[in-house]
Amino acid sequence: MKNQYHILNGDCLRQQFPKQIDGEVIVARECLVDGEVESDSLDELFKVRAKFITVYGDYSIEDYYSKSVSEFEKIQKIPKRTEINLWFEDDLFCQVNFWFSINLILNSVQDCNVFLIRPTVHTQYGFGGLNEFELIKAFEQRTQIIDIEKIASLWNSYQKNDTKKLIKTAKELEAEFPFIYKAVEAHIDRIPNENNPGRPIQSLIEIMKELETESFVPVFREFNKRESIYGFGDSQVKRLLDEIKNNR
Template sequence: MSSLLHITNGDNLTNRLGSMDLKGDIITWREMLCEGRTLTNVGSETFWKTRFEFLNKNYKVSKSWFIEKTLKEYRSLCNHKQQDQIVLWFEYDLFCQINMLAVISWLKSHRKYAHITLVCSGKEDETDKLYGLNELSNEKLMQLYENRIELSQDDIEYADYVWQLYCSDNPIRLENLTDFNNFQFNYLSGAIKAHLKRFPTIRNGLNEVENHLLQLSVDKKPKTKKELLNTVLKDQGLYGFGDSQYERIISTLKPLYTSFNPVRLSKKGKEILEGQTSYYACIQDNDAYLGGALKYNYLYNTESDRILKL
């Protein structure tokens, strides 16, 4: 019987699958490649060096933590050379979809003959809600597993191609992708659109995520920063970010608030939110990357839904 390897999107799911009596070994992909600079050659020395520098600088991730949590797991993946059936467990959101592309790109280079299948959660019932894997019951997870999607060589080539574009220095090439429907990635189109909206808008220099945070601050009137965090985590659309990511975004917007207890925008914060003035010059960071592109070298036009190079 052929051997089986599961690659999951996080520790919570790994623990659950471990208790569910699934055949095969389980490895966790511990990265958040939707943030910071990425290079196309997943797993190379320069790739991990670039990732560590970003995580260390922006999230105070120590070298020992990075080695223990990310690199050890990656080395374990490298050592699983015999498994010729690989099951990927990822979700509909940007966070997961970008990690998924990177893993498939790595598999394309390093596991050429593996049979790859995908378990991907999202639309699971008649409602508009999109579900993460951990929101589903064990029965539903097993159902998705039984009906997992087989990835053809074309699907694998396409995922690798989108990853190359994500890592390129020009996001406009991603914007011109129109053939998502020809491949087995139901949520990739939405994730890529969400990614492009992370470039600063022409209107006020803030991107969709930053504007959404300010808008929630006004609309929901949270009493504390923690309440603001909980509100945005529940209402973030296709991003799939965690609290540490939003903590970091809030800290860059801090000058636009007079208080976080209760949460109140300053006069300037309100003017920027209303598009009366731009925050671009204040928030611009010449070292901020989204994939392979410098975040502040491009602007997003919300009216035409197009990216412009500065």
């Protein structure tokens, strides 16, 4: 059996992960797209994230260290001369976690071959819309990542909110990874300015107006149809809706 590791984008994929594919499974159990990420070290980042994660109510600081940090520590302990497969989708939620995971690999694992696996058909359901055969096919069509440093630098730019460098790097990668540029654009579009609260909030305001309701389920469903590029789950959308209501 190959010395092979799989870093998955969530527990849903872990539950449906094909048994025919060998290797150790690690889950990137985070939502780095939401909340504070600025820090001077990895330990400090985990402290910042552990504190933030409690806003979701059902995930404590202790949970964060036992369920999230423990998985990232597994990445740091991957031995050299291995194959690392990253299973991530194109939306911003997945991409930010992907950039962080690549950065962690770059700084922790020596002499490894890194591959990216994406859904063969890109819908709002991502890997969740694929059956076992389709997941195996996606794995067989994986893409080797040669320029790990450049993708890893996306995390550094995102963490520092350096949008100019994010755009520059995304354009340099666009020929091979066009989905990265689209995710970076979506991130920049969500930054509020004097005239606009940011694309996700503006979209939610328009959806509530068009549907004539503030009920979460229909608004969340429509948001995911229109703004699948963000990959937000119910927790992220609920936070945005609460922000809209509190600002009225």
